[in-house]
Each structure stands twice: as structure tokens, then as C-alpha cells.
Amino acid sequence: MAAYEKLVKQYDRQVFRIANHIVQNREDAEDVVQDAFLKAYQKLNQFQGNSKFYTWLVRIAVNESLMRLRKRRTGKMVSIDEDVETEEGSMPRDLADWSPDPEALYGQSEMADILRRTIQGLPPGFRVVFVLRDVDGLSTEETAETLGLSIPAVKSRLLRARLQLRERLSRYFKRRDLKPAQAQDGVK
């Protein structure tokens, strides 16, 4: 049990983060953390050891989060593929450059609020790919394995997630000294 406690302490913050990104509700995320660690403990003998413990745990947490969403939506099926067929983000529209130090424009809690609201606007299947690849630092292959997606699907979602986030953050971070016409001109 002491060894498992060590694993809980090592990965609890990441699991809490992933759960929050999917369920977007703190109480549900707390439940997901508990259920995911309990389920992982019960299934420890099924852990093959050919993937990292963390990717195996995240797979359990993602499934628990989706189940939680389903419950909230009274049984409606929820999948990681939901709403991914959007065309938004395939071509940048807001081409204004950003302020040289956008983080200095806002206080820490205001910044966290902006980042939360911005990423919450993305479909869950984009959010979770972005978080696993770009925030948690998993490889494309690990992200694909964790989410049960193909590598091309992970790559395509990651690109669109990055571009959509960039586009949405531009509202907050763009340089104020450029006129829109100057910034929008000249796409080939």
C-alpha cells in the first residue's frame, strides 16, 4: 500500500488536471481522481508493463471522465470524438502579432481564467490531445495509445487545437499598436 500511495502522490495533480479538462467541473473531477486511482489499484495485476504506468492510468481517468459526463447528460453517449468535425482553426484569421510579453498584461489569476475559458471552448477531443501532448509532454505515440486514437488522428487534432487556441488567445494578447488592416493584409 505504501508503494501505491507513492504513485498516487506522483500522479494525482496530472489526473486531476486531465479530469478537469474533460468534465469541466471540480466536484466531478475530484470523483474521477478517486475512481481512477481505485480502479487502477483493482486492476494492477492487468497492468502489462509494456506501456508507462502513467499512460495506463490516464487511459482509465479519461474513460472515467467520459462516464461522468455521460451521467451528467443523463445517459447520452459521450465520446472523445465529439464535435471534432469543425473546420474552425484550419486557417488563421487573426494575424496580428502579439504583445512582446503577453503574460505581463494580466495578473496570475486573470491569466489562469483566460486560459481556462479559452481551452474550454474547444471540443473535448481536442482539449485532451493538447493537454497530453503539449502540457504533459507525452509523445504522439503515447497520446494515441492512451486515447485509443490513430497517430494521424492525434496529429490532426493537435494541429487544430493549437491553431484554435492561438486564434482565441489573440483576442487577449495581440499588440494594441497595429491597425487591423495592417495585420490582416497579404495571405497568399
Add this chain to the structure above:
Amino acid sequence: MTCTEFLAQLDEMLDQDAAIPLRADLEEHLRCCEHCEITLSTTRKTIQIYRSHEIYELPEDLRERLHKAILAKCRKC
């Protein structure tokens, strides 16, 4: 190379995965296209900002409560 073609390879630039001949083409496009240069730099900044801010903080008191609950449930099973 057009902006659309550059954009399709944006991840290769961001993740520094591009093979050398492709990288040379991408860099050449960047030298003459301010818009793609801005798209690349602001997308890079987007990733860096999300990486450096924890937006779902797990407070220490909640963390302890969760640990206790998890371990109690594990002991029971």
C-alpha cells in the same frame, strides 16, 4: 510554398520533427512571409503559456482529503 502548405506542416516546425529538406523549404517560406512567421511564433507562445500556467490547481487540503479517501477505498477492496 504557399501559406496553406506551410500551415499543414506547422507541427513539424513546432516539434522540430521536419526532415532537413522540408525544414529548409519551411524556413525559406518564413523568410518572405510575415504572416506565417507570426502564426508560428504565436502558436509557439500559446504552447509555452499553457505549459507554464497550472489552470486547475489541486490545493493541498483537497489533495490530502483525496489521498485519504483513495487509500481508504483501496484498503477495503
